Amino acid sequence: MSELAMLGLILTFLFVLFSLGLEIGFAMALAGFLGFGIVVNWDAAFNLLAKDIFSVFSSYGLTVIPLFVLMGQLGANGGVARDLYNAAYKFIGHVPGGLAIGTVGAATAFKAICGSSPATAATFASIAVPEMDRYGYDKRLSCGTVATVGTLGILIPPSVVLIVYGILTETSIGKLFLAGIIPGFIMAGSFVVTLVVWTRINPKIGPAGERSSWSERFKSLPPIFWVLFIFLIVVGGLMEGLFTPTEAGSVGSFGVLILTLIKKEMTFPRLIKAIKDTLRISCMVLTLIAGATVLGHFFLITRTPYYVATWLEGLAVPHLVIMLIIIAIYLIGGSFIEHLAFLILTTPIFLPVVVKMGYDPIWFGIIVSVVTMIGVIIPPMALNAFVVSGVTGVHRSVIYRGIYPFLIGMTICLFLYLLFPQLSLWLPYHFMR
Amino acid sequence: MTGFSNLVRLTARLCYTLSGCALAGIVLLTVTDVLLRMLKHPIVGTYELVGLLSAVVIGMSIPQSTLDHGHVLMDFLTNRFPPGLKIFLEVFTRLLGMILFLVISWNLWCFGDDLRTAGEVSLTLQIPQFPVAYCIAVSSLIQSLVLLVLALEKRKKRFSHE
Numbered sequence: 001m002s003e004l005a006m007l008g009l010i011l012t013f014l015f016v017l018f019s020l021g022l023e024i025g026f027a028m029a030l031a032g033f034l035g036f037g038i039v040v041n042w043d044a045a046f047n048l049l050a051k052d053i054f055s056v057f058s059s060y061g062l063t064v065i066p067l068f069v070l071m072g073q074l075g076a077n078g079g080v081a082r083d084l085y086n087a088a089y090k091f092i093g094h095v096p097g098g099l100a101i102g103t104v105g106a107a108t109a110f111k112a113i114c115g116s117s118p119a120t121a122a123t124f125a126s127i128a129v130p131e132m133d134r135y136g137y138d139k140r141l142s143c144g145t146v147a148t149v150g151t152l153g154i155l156i157p158p159s160v161v162l163i164v165y166g167i168l169t170e171t172s173i174g175k176l177f178l179a180g181i182i183p184g185f186i187m188a189g190s191f192v193v194t195l196v197v198w199t200r201i202n203p204k205i206g207p208a209g210e211r212s213s214w215s216e217r218f219k220s221l222p223p224i225f226w227v228l229f230i231f232l233i234v235v236g237g238l239m240e241g242l243f244t245p246t247e248a249g250s251v252g253s254f255g256v257l258i259l260t261l262i263k264k265e266m267t268f269p270r271l272i273k274a275i276k277d278t279l280r281i282s283c284m285v286l287t288l289i290a291g292a293t294v295l296g297h298f299f300l301i302t303r304t305p306y307y308v309a310t311w312l313e314g315l316a317v318p319h320l321v322i323m324l325i326i327i328a329i330y331l332i333g334g335s336f337i338e339h340l341a342f343l344i345l346t347t348p349i350f351l352p353v354v355v356k357m358g359y360d361p362i363w364f365g366i367i368v369s370v371v372t373m374i375g376v377i378i379p380p381m382a383l384n385a386f387v388v389s390g391v392t393g394v395h396r397s398v399i400y401r402g403i404y405p406f407l408i409g410m411t412i413c414l415f416l417y418l419l420f421p422q423l424s425l426w427l428p429y430h431f432m433r
Numbered sequence: 434m435t436g437f438s439n440l441v442r443l444t445a446r447l448c449y450t451l452s453g454c455a456l457a458g459i460v461l462l463t464v465t466d467v468l469l470r471m472l473k474h475p476i477v478g479t480y481e482l483v484g485l486l487s488a489v490v491i492g493m494s495i496p497q498s499t500l501d502h503g504h505v506l507m508d509f510l511t512n513r514f515p516p517g518l519k520i521f522l523e524v525f526t527r528l529l530g531m532i533l534f535l536v537i538s539w540n541l542w543c544f545g546d547d548l549r550t551a552g553e554v555s556l557t558l559q560i561p562q563f564p565v566a567y568c569i570a571v572s573s574l575i576q577s578l579v580l581l582v583l584a585l586e587k588r589k590k591r592f593s594h595e
Contacts, residue, residue, distance in 0.1 A: 250463035
């Protein structure tokens with residue numbers, strides 16, 4: 001059987017396993033193992049399975065994932081998000097749609113310590129939606145906002161998606177973090193513009209809240225400074241080469257723990273919940289990586305990256321069109337599997353093509369992240385919509401209607417980043433040589 | 434069945450506790466190392482210890498994560514199937530996963546044997562590598578038992594449904 005026929009057979013088998021409901025990480029490991037066994041031999045396949053899982057689980061580099069997830073979960077369970085929302089609310093709550101705009105501001109600040117998109121969506125769904133309900137905000141606006149702002153963590157450091165991308169592509173995580181900052185702020189700006197325009201067109205959906213005094217506003221500021229302080233230590237330490245990414249994650253987690261203990265927000269049950277949530281999320285991500293590693297070895301021996309590169313080059317279209325095709329594949333594929341899983345599965349295949357076209361892998365990381373941001377809020381695998389629906393009890397169809405207006409700004413941002421790579425690359429290449 | 438199920442669930446929870454302790458250990462070890470490094474007294478072998486603890490963190494958290502439905506799967510197709518077929522597929526995929534983890538467990542144990550025979554140790558602290566392989570092998574075995582329990586529970590649900 002030819003390499004291509006074998007590849008087609010294993011990919012079909014893989015999608016059958018996905019469709020039957022086998023966990024994606026397990027399915028990738030099983031398909032990769034069987035494919036390797038058939039193409040090479042069974043002894044090598046058994047050996048590969050054991051060695052790949054051993055090397056992924058005992059890898060120093062991959063510990064960065066649980067540590068940055070822990071940092072975010074400690075912040076989410078330790079009341080940091082509520083303090084940030086409170087500060088944003090005091091400053092902007094009195095304008096139409098102000099509570100939703102405040103949610104964008106607070107989530108942007110919260111993202112400086114929390115890299116998990118569903119965790120942010122869940123946290124703000126429980127903090128901001130009841131407050132917006134109190135002022136009679138339309139559910140489309142309130143739930144659509146919290147589901148969408150949750151995605152900011154995919155771009156703003158310390159993003160779990162950027163960390164996973166950095167590990168997969170052996171790209172500097174510090175550079176990826178810096179590359180995400182400007183696009184992240186532009187994206188947050190697009191959310192604010194969407195909210196302003198939306199509430200101008202239909203003021204009833206986001207009535208103005210109470211105006212706070214200046215003394216109340218200033219009193220709400222200290223939590224923002226502390227979050228900024230921890231962020232600067234983590235990202236600054238990485239930039240200056242003081243920490244490895246794993247150490248940065250540990251120092252950040254420790255800093256957030258101390259902050260929440262000083263504020264007396266962190267109780268023992270909350271700490272346990274933060275650790276449990278961290279283990280669950282990290283285990284999910286690392287199992288995906290382990291499965292993708294096994295499958296990746298099958299792809300290598302069947303020369304899949306070579307075939308994909310040959311096919312894309314054979315299209316004889318401008319590089320930008322090839323990039324748009326890759327983006328479409330990420331969006332469509334991720335909509336059916338799960339975006340992080342699809343990213344882990346396909347990035348090692350597409351990256352050589354992108355690099356060969358002369359693009360920077362760091363820039364590609366940002367593009368992939370923005371595509372993932374869009375992916376987690378569009379059906380059918382709109383993870384953030386599921387999370388917000390679960391927390392608020394609002395039907396997903398209502399949340400989708402609240403998400404769609406934000407997609408206009410997000411798509412414009414995606415094209416901006418595609419056409420102007422310097423938006424992503426200026427910071428990392430200016431500050432890290 | 435209930436006794437077996439309870440025993441497996443208890444084991445998974447114990448592994449999860451161990452995993453949480455290892456995670457806390459990584460944070461404490463790394464932060465202490467960073468602080469002591471500033472005082473020119475780094476902890477020797479932190480890199481290796483973190484790698485070892487990482488295997489405990491991830492390996493030991495798999496069974497409980499499976500019980501908590503923490504792994505991602507594609508269910509929008511199966512959700513549209515009739516209840517009987519859906520439960521049948523759930524039992525089938527649990528059993529498929531169980532076989533996969535039995536294979537993983539067995540091969541990791543053999544891999545651990547190879548490491549032990551070859552006397553593989555870490556570079557700085559000279560810590561033997563084989564216990565890490567054994568540790569993940571054991572957690573994979575527990576994971577396969579968890580999947581068996583879930584399959585049996587789903588099967589029971591199917592019969593009660595019929």
